[in-house]
Amino acid sequence: MSEKSIISVLTSSPATTIGVLLVTIHLLSALLAPLYVPYGVTELAGPSMLAPGSPGHLLGTDVIGRDYLTRLVIGGRTSIFVAMLGALSAVVIGGLIGVSAAYIGGFYDDAIMRIVDTKLSIPGVLFVALCVVGFGRSIPVLTIVIAINYMPGALRIIRSQALTQVPLDYVKCARLRGESKLAVIIRELCPNVMEVVVVEFALRMSSAILAVSALSFLGLGISPPTPDWGLMVYEGIRQIYIAPWLVLLPAFLISTLVIGLNFATDGLANALGLDAARGLY
Amino acid sequence: MGWPMPWAWTLPGAFTERFMSLLNINNLTVGYVNPSGELVPAVQDVSFGLNKGETLGIVGESGCGKSTLARAILGYCRPGSFIMGGEVLFDGEDILQMSSSQLRDLRGQRIAMVPQNPLSSLTYHMKVGPQVDEILKIHRGMDSNAARLHTLELFAGTNLPDPEQIYDRYPHEISGGQRQRVVIAGALACQPAIMVLDEPTTALDTTTEIQVLKLVKELRQENEMALIYITHDLTLTDYICKNVLVMLDGEVVEQGQVAKIFKHPRTDYTKMLIAAIPRVDAKSGAGASLPAAGAPQPLLEVDGLKFRYGQRRSLATIFKSREEPLAVDDVSFDLEHGETVGLVGESGSGKSTIANIICGLLTATTGNVVFDGQPINTPAEKRSLEFRKRIQIIFQDPLSSLNPRHRIETILTRPLKIFFGLKGKAASDRAIELLEAMELLPEHLSRFPRQLSGGQQQRVAIACAFAAKPDLILCDEVTSALDVSVQAHVLELLKAIQEKTGVACVFISHDLGVVKQVANKVIVLQKGIVAEAGPTEDVFAKPTHNYTRLLLAAASRENTEHT
Numbered sequence: 001m002s003e004k005s006i007i008s009v010l011t012s013s014p015a016t017t018i019g020v021l022l023v024t025i026h027l028l029s030a031l032l033a034p035l036y037v038p039y040g041v042t043e044l045a046g047p048s049m050l051a052p053g054s055p056g057h058l059l060g061t062d063v064i065g066r067d068y069l070t071r072l073v074i075g076g077r078t079s080i081f082v083a084m085l086g087a088l089s090a091v092v093i094g095g096l097i098g099v100s101a102a103y104i105g106g107f108y109d110d111a112i113m114r115i116v117d118t119k120l121s122i123p124g125v126l127f128v129a130l131c132v133v134g135f136g137r138s139i140p141v142l143t144i145v146i147a148i149n150y151m152p153g154a155l156r157i158i159r160s161q162a163l164t165q166v167p168l169d170y171v172k173c174a175r176l177r178g179e180s181k182l183a184v185i186i187r188e189l190c191p192n193v194m195e196v197v198v199v200e201f202a203l204r205m206s207s208a209i210l211a212v213s214a215l216s217f218l219g220l221g222i223s224p225p226t227p228d229w230g231l232m233v234y235e236g237i238r239q240i241y242i243a244p245w246l247v248l249l250p251a252f253l254i255s256t257l258v259i260g261l262n263f264a265t266d267g268l269a270n271a272l273g274l275d276a277a278r279g280l281y
Numbered sequence: 282m283g284w285p286m287p288w289a290w291t292l293p294g295a296f297t298e299r300f301m302s303l304l305n306i307n308n309l310t311v312g313y314v315n316p317s318g319e320l321v322p323a324v325q326d327v328s329f330g331l332n333k334g335e336t337l338g339i340v341g342e343s344g345c346g347k348s349t350l351a352r353a354i355l356g357y358c359r360p361g362s363f364i365m366g367g368e369v370l371f372d373g374e375d376i377l378q379m380s381s382s383q384l385r386d387l388r389g390q391r392i393a394m395v396p397q398n399p400l401s402s403l404t405y406h407m408k409v410g411p412q413v414d415e416i417l418k419i420h421r422g423m424d425s426n427a428a429r430l431h432t433l434e435l436f437a438g439t440n441l442p443d444p445e446q447i448y449d450r451y452p453h454e455i456s457g458g459q460r461q462r463v464v465i466a467g468a469l470a471c472q473p474a475i476m477v478l479d480e481p482t483t484a485l486d487t488t489t490e491i492q493v494l495k496l497v498k499e500l501r502q503e504n505e506m507a508l509i510y511i512t513h514d515l516t517l518t519d520y521i522c523k524n525v526l527v528m529l530d531g532e533v534v535e536q537g538q539v540a541k542i543f544k545h546p547r548t549d550y551t552k553m554l555i556a557a558i559p560r561v562d563a564k565s566g567a568g569a570s571l572p573a574a575g576a577p578q579p580l581l582e583v584d585g586l587k588f589r590y591g592q593r594r595s596l597a598t599i600f601k602s603r604e605e606p607l608a609v610d611d612v613s614f615d616l617e618h619g620e621t622v623g624l625v626g627e628s629g630s631g632k633s634t635i636a637n638i639i640c641g642l643l644t645a646t647t648g649n650v651v652f653d654g655q656p657i658n659t660p661a662e663k664r665s666l667e668f669r670k671r672i673q674i675i676f677q678d679p680l681s682s683l684n685p686r687h688r689i690e691t692i693l694t695r696p697l698k699i700f701f702g703l704k705g706k707a708a709s710d711r712a713i714e715l716l717e718a719m720e721l722l723p724e725h726l727s728r729f730p731r732q733l734s735g736g737q738q739q740r741v742a743i744a745c746a747f748a749a750k751p752d753l754i755l756c757d758e759v760t761s762a763l764d765v766s767v768q769a770h771v772l773e774l775l776k777a778i779q780e781k782t783g784v785a786c787v788f789i790s791h792d793l794g795v796v797k798q799v800a801n802k803v804i805v806l807q808k809g810i811v812a813e814a815g816p817t818e819d820v821f822a823k824p825t826h827n828y829t830r831l832l833l834a835a836a837s838r839e840n841t842e843h844t
Contacts, residue, residue, distance in 0.1 A: 178639055
């Protein structure tokens with residue numbers, strides 16, 4: 001892998017290039033949003049409610065007269081932030097537990113894997129919905145719940161990758177040097193499961209974005225007045241005959257981001273030779 | 282000293298010359314696309330002819346293009362490779378121009394192939410009998426009954442014991458040698474004119490190998506097939522082939538009769554290949570360097586060692602309590618400072634298990650391991666730093682023993698830090714010293730293991746073991762993953778460093794020739810039990826146990842035929 005340059009991985013196929021471009025555009029526009037949005041997200045800035053596009057408001061205003069472009073751009077930040085942080089914690093914590101389970105084995109491994117099985121038998125949407133109802137609708141709760149929801153799947157796949165590494169002689173060499181368990185896990189095993197972790201992260205993030213949007217749409221995710229794509233689709237749905245763009249634009253952005261992530265992940269997994277490890281959970 | 286003709290069965294030259302060549306390969310070039318998109322030739326401008334009933338060996342080290350050539354003969358290219366030029370004429374017809382249906386008829390029926398690993402060439406989910414039936418049904422249009430009968434005949438013809446029973450077994454239920462025989466039976470099913478064998482015995486033990494080779498030799502005679510035998514082992518071609526083709530980097534460097542090439546190799550490369558063959562009949566190299574007598578106690582004492590697998594506890598073991606057989610049964614031996622003991626046996630004979638117990642990866646079920654007067658019956662984690670430092674192990678596959686994600690520098694400096702507290706510049710300097718002792722260059726420090734060749738990787742692994750300045754080194758099949766010429770170099774370096782440091786060595790190998798080169802004494806293991814033990818010279822000269830004789834016969838067959 002080290003022989004391949006990052007550029008050649010990212011441009012290995014047209015789909016990958018498109019995916020990487022889509023994700024980059026989304027990330028940049030979300031990251032730099034505060035620098036260029038002209039209005040506040042809750043500012044009643046428009047000439048009227050549901051105004052069409054004009055030089056002052058490129059995409060018009062929403063149902064109570066807030067600048068729509070501003071809310072669209074800032075709304076992406078929330079989804080991306082929650083999904084990214086949730087997916088990252090899922091793969092990092094799940095990965096560490098998975099690798100340690102693979103290395104230590106025995107009862108520890110058995111116990112962890114049965115807990116994972118238990119979690120996997122609970123429908124994801126139900127789990128998240130119950131947690132949000134129980135602990136309240138807030139961004140920290142949502143992030144933690146997303147992380148817990150995606151952790152078992154990631155844990156399983158990273159553990160199975162680690163299992164292929166554990167019997168190799170370099171692990172035995174490390175044991176014979178007298179390295180501690182933690183040192184073997186962090187120093188020797190983790191670098192060798194990194195590829196799977198990266199692909200897992202991208203995969204989980206794309207489904208986390210869908211999950212955040214779906215929850216917001218159902219009224220279980222991010223609460224108003226914070227803008228969020230799923231929430232904006234929900235708010236716009238009653239005006240769909242008068243102002244269809246209120247629904248179509250946030251839906252389009254969700255799709256492009258998720259498609260972009262999936263294309264990029266596909267390309268990444270192909271380039272890293274990980275086809276078999278993808279999409280099992 | 283004469284050169285007896287081991288090929289009494291070869292058809293007289295005048296007879297074969299009346300027929301035109303069965304297979305003619307003219308200027309064949311096959312290329313691969315490398316990661317940066319360039320087409321690199323793996324086989325370059327190769328030409329040769331093969332007459333009916335003739336035998337041709339193709340020899341070369343891994344990566345020289347011999348398997349690519351073999352596939353091209355069947356008109357097949359691995360994904361990512363292309364035939365760039367030349368022609369493969371079979372009976373006057375160019376295989377490379379054939380349509381896919383013509384190719385289908387040709388393969389298996391006129392030209393058959395026996396690939397290297399029989400386990401991956403048989404389907405797991407089907408019994409082996411029906412797998413051969415299928416070939417007969419498709420290519421020879423037999424019905425189920427006729428196919429079954431013919432398969433049983435083929436099985437009997439390939440010396441499979443009890444064909445009826447084997448017929449109904451799955452591939453994992455029969456041994457490696459039996460699997461390879463099933464594959465050969467399948468290849469013979471349509472009585473092909475040419476059989477291509479791609480390293481058919483590499484995955485097998487020496488004693489099984491000799492049986493399979495004998496079989497191939499007999500079958501070739503019976504069926505009057507032409508044979509192309511691909512191998513990295515020059516001695517095998519000597520045994521089985523009349524002509525040989527030596528390949529290096531995709532090009533043919535030498536071709537002609539085996540006997541002549543063995544006697545008068547023309548190119549340096551062939552000379553080196555022949556010189557690198559470890560011989561059981563060569564003089565033992567280590568015999569003279571016995572340590573001074575009167576040492577107070579041996580460095581290592583192994584006493585009544587027994588080991589049973591399956592001691593790992595988990596939820597699953599609560600439900601089943603089947604006892605595994607003993608993998609090591611009552612093994613005892615002593616080792617003095619600076620001495621080398623060779624552990625010999627086939628796979629599954631328990632030799633690696635013994636090494637793993639000594640270094641502390643496994644703990645003995647019963648028995649004692651005493652190192653320098655102190656018992657060490659604990660796993661490595663519980664031993665003192667001192668003992669961990671003084672016993673080092675080198676494994677078979679260097680690619681597996683070097684962490685693929687660490688640079689050589691990280692790999693080498695880690696033990697220096699743990700055992701000697703060396704850091705930074707001091708550690709790097711010592712690492713360079715270690716590399717140089719193994720004839721590697723300082724710039725290798727910044728490489729990753731995959732960027733080195735197999736021999737270089739193994740030398741790094743050896744350097745890594747010697748970084749700890751051990752008193753005892755365990756070599757677990759250290760050369761069996763390497764090509765013959767590389768193997769000779771690695772063994773030389775290992776010997777040199779052993780002489781310099783006076784380290785004792787437990788040398789594990791299935792290759793008796795290699796063991797004879799390095800060991801002072803030998804222990805022959807069979808299914809975990811010591812079959813025979815004694816000084817190397819004695820064991821090789823006057824083996825007392827049947828199993829030792831069998832191993833020796835298997836190892837010396839090629840060598841004795843020409844010496």
